[in-house]
Amino acid sequence: MTPKIGPQVAWQIVDGEAIVVDLASGNTIGLNPAATFLWSQIDGNHDESQMTTALIDEFEVSPADAERDTRAFLDEMKRRTLIVEAAESA
């Protein structure tokens, strides 16, 4: 998928970690540095594969681990409706 940040989301970085606010529920979550890095790649242009490659370059993890972590991160963000498919909202 090529994700973009959902329309009901606010966020900012504090001390290298993203705070993400779900405006629909008012809930806030904090992301760890790796998840924050992935979050910062979400711009409606980078697809999952490109994000995986960026994660490998940034954290020097194995391709298999990076692929698994990127997929898990995107699935979780999508489940929480914090991201949407860029094509869906274009």
Place this chain on the structure above:
Amino acid sequence: MSSWHSKLRALQLAQPLTVQLELTYACNWRCVFCYNPRHFDRARLSGDEWIAVLDELRALGTLTVALTGGEPLAHPDFFAIARAARERHFALRIFTNASLIDDDVADQIAALPPLGVEVSIHGASAAVHDAATAKPGSFDAAMHGIEKLLARNVPVLMKTPVTSMNEHEIDDIVGLSDRLGVPLQIDPHITPRDDGNLDPLQYGASRDAIRRVIAMGLGSGSIPSTERTKGGANCGIGRLTLAIDAEGNVFPCMQWRVRPIGNVRETPLRAMWQDSPVRRDVAAMSVEVNDALLERGGALATYPFCPALAMQETGDPLVPDQSFRARAEIAAELRS
């Protein structure tokens, strides 16, 4: 990282997470206890100027932007500014009297969407509310505005300062929030005008009414309290908050109007935030206040204290004002 931990880290790092933008002094109400000294702008920032400010705030690390006034919807570029705030992923709060919200405005607010809309309501009846606002019909207009927001699932918070004018309606005000199905925040304190004029204080509620409101937890259900540790900050002034008025003057918080940090038309916000002695001084003052209250101990140490309001009333942020003392004592009595 939890949101509480994030806030603590922002406090330690001096990152202005929460900012209030006072878009205009203009307002269609004339509340008798209003803290604004005037209802017109001399050299109001344009929509484009506010949007440039939003870009600077994003880079400074701001998360929550509150659009306030005056009546913020009276700014001709309100929605351009609000939409720009959301495009930059700010959590947006709107402080309004709701009287200008018709179907079109409600649709546009819902589309933003905001984190919440906070509506000032000054009584449970039109007679009491309209007397406070000096605007006949303002209660009905506000109710219509709230209903239009709720019909679009926009989160609404009802905010009511308890005054000598509405204290006999406290139960009805609670009932009104229940009927509307919106949370209620009651403020037991009327503040002086931003220019230091103390006239609004004549509308302060009685001690009995303040006691009732504090016992209700100001609407939240628990008596307000604060925990202090030596060397900690009393509040986020100079570290966590900023306020910018309609003409671009930047203050360390909405209540601290002693001296601006600067003006956005003259100095980049980052330079103000990093270099301003005013900001550094108030940040240090916040620690000094905390330690002074801790040393005093007792009721004054355990109730949330605003040094800016103390400054307005006593001329010294380290000298607690009478209304704070009264509220702190009441809270201590209720806890015991």
